[in-house]
């Protein structure tokens with residue numbers, strides 16, 4: 456968590472307000488949990504994309520979160536588990552009475568955040584990030600309507616609970632516990648239970664120095680060769696036993712897989728992309744394609760791609776011009792407004808004289 460990360464209002468998501476279970480789509484999940492989470496949208500989307508990646512790759516294992524507060528990211532993990540084709544349970548560790556005191560290793564900012572005379576490392580709440588077990592259970596089980604059997608609640612200080620915890624195989628370890636002692640203990644006790652290709656996500660890496668120290672000291676002591684992927688200014692993650700993929704560049708719909716598959720199945724001369732120069736650039740940067748390995752990019756406003764694009768830039772055209780190029784597939788790469796652009800792509804495909812798939 457980072458104290459600056461604004462709680463987003465739930466906007467029009469009122470969990471439980473309709474007959475539809477909340478949080479089926481990525482956007483729905485993000486909205487349904489936003490008001491209960493310290494995570495900003497970028498970190499929430501990243502967590503969701505990681506869960507999806509594990510599903511897509513068939514990596515079995517449970518989700519374990521340490522640092523639940525009011526249950527926002529726990530809800531996200533619960534909703535991700537519900538839509539997963541792989542059976543997963545979600546383990547939730549928290550004091551459910553707020554953060555304990557930091558120590559000197561957490562630095563001056565943490566001490567200031569804790570308040571005077573409260574940086575002694577005692578297992579006493581500093582009354583920050585408080586979410587009671589009742590609040591969290593009500594949110595997960597009543598508001599989000601997730602089945603009780605999805606969750607294992609482990610209330611108490613990690614220092615008391617982790618030493619005797621019989622850990623299950625972990626596909627996703629989400630550590631959102633701020634302080635050196637807490638983060639270090641989570642890594643010491645649980646890293647070995649993360650399955651090959653599982654992820655370890657540190658929510659506070661960029662924000663609290665104790666979290667960074669804990670991770671690097673742990674990695675150094677174990678002589679682990681880990682690389683971290685940074686997401687925004689706070690989150691970082693690593694993948695066990697394998698180089699992490701580049702940061703998720705869309706809303707968890709495995710865009711990279713779609714792009715690679717589309718190019719392989721149809722050939723570059725039959726694939727068009729719809730939307731989002733940023734995502735296209737990220738795919739190029741990550742080496743999944745270059746400007747010439749595609750028929751072109753459809754954009755409502757081709758002029759915003761700029762005049763200074765290099766010689767291998769893609770052809771960027773308006774939707775109506777795309778028809779004459781006869782794509783076999785349109786891959787939607789936009790990350791913002793995905794639903795709208797996806798609908799537009801479907802409508803466009805319907806007006807084409809031949810069959811066009813929309814991915």
Ligand SMILES: C[S@@+](CC[C@H](N)C(=O)[O-])C[C@H]1O[C@@H](n2cnc3c(N)ncnc32)[C@H](O)[C@@H]1O
Pocket residue numbers: 456457491492493494521522523524525526527528529548549550551552553554555583584585586611612613614631632633634636637
């Ligand atoms: C930033 S909050 C978690 C935010 C949450 N993931 C969300 O979605 O908003 C950090 C949580 O870690 C818990 N925590 C940190 N260290 C702990 C420890 N040693 N034992 C138990 N709980 C701890 C605190 O109680 C607090 O709820």
